[in-house]
Amino acid sequence: MGLVDEVAVLMKQAMKAKDAPRVAALRGIRAAFLTEMKKDGSDTLSDEVCVGLLRRLEKQRGESIEAFDAAGREDRAAAERAELAVVQEFLPSLADEETTRGWVEAAIAESGAQGPKEVGKVMGALMKAHKGEVDGGIAQRLARDLLAGE
Numbered sequence: 820m821g822l823v824d825e826v827a828v829l830m831k832q833a834m835k836a837k838d839a840p841r842v843a844a845l846r847g848i849r850a851a852f853l854t855e856m857k858k859d860g861s862d863t864l865s866d867e868v869c870v871g872l873l874r875r876l877e878k879q880r881g882e883s884i885e886a887f888d889a890a891g892r893e894d895r896a897a898a899e900r901a902e903l904a905v906v907q908e909f910l911p912s913l914a915d916e917e918t919t920r921g922w923v924e925a926a927i928a929e930s931g932a933q934g935p936k937e938v939g940k941v942m943g944a945l946m947k948a949h950k951g952e953v954d955g956g957i958a959q960r961l962a963r964d965l966l967a968g969e
Contacts, residue, residue: 822869844905923961935966
């Protein structure tokens with residue numbers, strides 16, 4: 820069963836269980852999937868596309884949590900944290916820093932990057948090989964450090 824179908828099934832179960840926060844989170848995920856499907860008129864999405872959408876939702880929830888915390892809106896921040904937890908249930912875990920460092924070193928060798936100004940080359944090669952498996956923020960920091968000779 821693909822992620823699109825899995826989300827639909829879990830949403831129905833949450834509705835029957837009257838789990839309103841989970842239903843809201845799953846509806847948000849399903850809405851993102853449906854919006855993407857409408858772009859090209861497809862009936863379903865590949866799991867790879869779904870993971871990309873889920874990563875985007877994860878990032879949005881993180882930014883919302885920061886904004887609500889800064890504004891002192893703990894109630895809304897808590898709701899966003901609950902939605903974030905549901906989104907993360909569907910995401911594969913990302914590589915740890917040690918694994919990421921190895922991949923970044925390989926991407927540096929592959930791309931032939933020489934200095935900090937060529938981080939983009941390294942990130943391009945890295946994301947081409949390991950998209951969805953690596954945290955871009957950690958990878959970029961490691962690439963910058965390695966290219967600067969640290």
